[in-house]
Amino acid sequence: MKRFMVLAIAVGALMVSLPLFAHHGNAAFDAAKKLSLKGTVTDWFWANPHCILEFDVKDEKDQVVHWATETSNPADMVNRGWGKLTLKPGDQVTVTFEPAKNGRQVGRVIEVVLPSGQKMSGGFGSLEGGTQTAPSAGAAGGSKSSDYPK
Amino acid sequence: MRIVAAIAGACCGVRSPAVSVVVLPVLYIAVLTSCPASARAARPGQSGAAKEHNASPAAAPRHDISGTWEPANGVGDGIQATGVKAMPADGKPEHQLPYTPLGLATLKSHKALEGVDAVLPGFYNDPRDKCEPIGFPRLDLYNLRQTQILQNEYKVAILYEYGETWRVIWTDGRELPKLVEGGVQVGKEIREPRYYGYSVGEWVDDTTLVVRTVGTMGEDKTWMDLAGRPVSDALNVEERFHRVDHDHLELTVMIDDPKMYTKPWVAMNKFPMKLQDPHTDVMEMYCSPSELERFNKLIGNPASGPDSKAPER
Numbered sequence: 430m431k432r433f434m435v436l437a438i439a440v441g442a443l444m445v446s447l448p449l450f451a452h453h454g455n456a457a458f459d460a461a462k463k464l465s466l467k468g469t470v471t472d473w474f475w476a477n478p479h480c481i482l483e484f485d486v487k488d489e490k491d492q493v494v495h496w497a498t499e500t501s502n503p504a505d506m507v508n509r510g511w512g513k514l515t516l517k518p519g520d521q522v523t524v525t526f527e528p529a530k531n532g533r534q535v536g537r538v539i540e541v542v543l544p545s546g547q548k549m550s551g552g553f554g555s556l557e558g559g560t561q562t563a564p565s566a567g568a569a570g571g572s573k574s575s576d577y578p579k
Numbered sequence: 580m581r582i583v584a585a586i587a588g589a590c591c592g593v594r595s596p597a598v599s600v601v602v603l604p605v606l607y608i609a610v611l612t613s614c615p616a617s618a619r620a621a622r623p624g625q626s627g628a629a630k631e632h633n634a635s636p637a638a639a640p641r642h643d644i645s646g647t648w649e650p651a652n653g654v655g656d657g658i659q660a661t662g663v664k665a666m667p668a669d670g671k672p673e674h675q676l677p678y679t680p681l682g683l684a685t686l687k688s689h690k691a692l693e694g695v696d697a698v699l700p701g702f703y704n705d706p707r708d709k710c711e712p713i714g715f716p717r718l719d720l721y722n723l724r725q726t727q728i729l730q731n732e733y734k735v736a737i738l739y740e741y742g743e744t745w746r747v748i749w750t751d752g753r754e755l756p757k758l759v760e761g762g763v764q765v766g767k768e769i770r771e772p773r774y775y776g777y778s779v780g781e782w783v784d785d786t787t788l789v790v791r792t793v794g795t796m797g798e799d800k801t802w803m804d805l806a807g808r809p810v811s812d813a814l815n816v817e818e819r820f821h822r823v824d825h826d827h828l829e830l831t832v833m834i835d836d837p838k839m840y841t842k843p844w845v846a847m848n849k850f851p852m853k854l855q856d857p858h859t860d861v862m863e864m865y866c867s868p869s870e871l872e873r874f875n876k877l878i879g880n881p882a883s884g885p886d887s888k889a890p891e892r
Contacts, residue, residue, distance in 0.1 A: 455660075455693070455697070456692070456697045456698070456699055457699050457879075457882035457883060458882065474870075474873070476867065476870040476873070476874070477864060477865055477866060477867055477870055477871075478866070478870075478871065478874060479874060479878075481873070481874065481877055481878065483877070497877040497878055497881070498878075499874070499878045502864060503862065503863075503864070504724070504740070504862035504863075504864050505654075507862060529881065529882040531882065531883070533881040533882065534881070535877070535878050535881045535882050537878075
């Protein structure tokens with residue numbers, strides 16, 4: 430078994446991918462396909478319109494392939510349990526995402542498995558069987574009153 | 580009257596001109612005066628949190644829409660990714676808008692990221708994606724998320740989560756400015772068009788605030804929605820904020836733009852909003868040019884691909 434893991438799962442038509450976060454276009458990404466790659470975080474950029482997770486993956490020839498993937502926006506990510514400090518360079522993660530249709534190394538994140546093993550939703554698509562992580566606000570867009578302790 | 584016909588057409592399916600002449604005024608009066616008896620009880624100062632676990636919400640307070648509101652069916656309901664909620668750009672004949680020739684030509688010049696004519700991220704020309712002000716009425720018709728409404732006896736201020744944007748609706752009895760060439764007339768002054776226009780509100784019953792807005796930007800500055808529907812500086816928008824009960828608000832948005840559309844139409848029809856805990860701290864959601872540039876460099880442009888072509892419209 431190689432050090433890298435490329436699962437490359439084509440899941441097909443049963444994917445439920447509502448255009449909930451269609452900020453930058455659904456047309457460029459293959460919502461019917463999922464890639465699951467294990468790699469090393471190079472940057473976690475907490476930003477609008479969407480946060481960006483960059484990571485490196487080694488292929489069969491031990492060559493490093495760099496990926497840039499987007500998650501949902503910060504307001505939504507907070508409701509999904511994320512924060513600016515959730516990831517840092519060097520973290521080992523498994524990222525499941527919808528890749529670009531044109532084959533470039535970009536995509537949008539469905540789920541990230543953190544170094545701790547915790548599964549975190551990236552805000553796009555869904556995994557069959559459901560891996561949505563707590564806390565789930567059910568709807569994105571705002572933080573809870575407890576964010577500012579009184 | 581163009582807008583009255585749009586309300587009736589959308590809500591009641593009235594289509595016959597002959598019927599409309601008779602029915603529309605009646606409907607209009609009915610709409611203006613309709614208010615559940617339970618909602619007529621004035622309960623000033625009851626703008627607090629939605630009471631969870633209550634079997635039924637309290638009645639709506641009189642002349643009060645203040646509070647923090649969120650789309651009742653989840654924020655996805657307010658994003659309106661495929662275009663305005665009531666008339667999405669999904670290619671269905673019933674959602675075809677009544678474009679004028681100018682409206683259709685302007686639509687074709689807009690390269691949108693969503694809708695049936697969506698282009699790839701490398702080819703869009705949405706002013707929003709240059710961090711331009713989103714403008715009105717797009718504030719209602721795209722990414723309507725947590726919405727804070729503050730009011731006093733003179734004005735209603737609405738703070739929108741998306742874009743950190745606010746607007747003021749005057750309720751002090753002033754008249755709606757008159758649309759004139761180059762802007763609006765306010766008293767004896769000619770004032771400039773504004774991204775969020777000039778808004779005047781009037782309580783038409785205990786629980787319904789009707790807001791009219793004119794003096795918005797021209798089609799070269801703002802779009803109506805993510806699908807690139809156009810608006811012009813001749814736009815006249817009517818918003819109807821109806822507080823159904825203490826915890827629920829409905830928003831209806833009517834578009835009257837004779838430059839772009841041959842008749843008025845309803846873009847949002849009784850869109851449901853639910854009252855949130857008054858302590859809710861709404862997240863910031865801004866447009867940063869530098870962050871957007873980085874996003875486009877890393878994600879948007881590569882996703883378009885070197886071989887991608889802008890589709891013909």
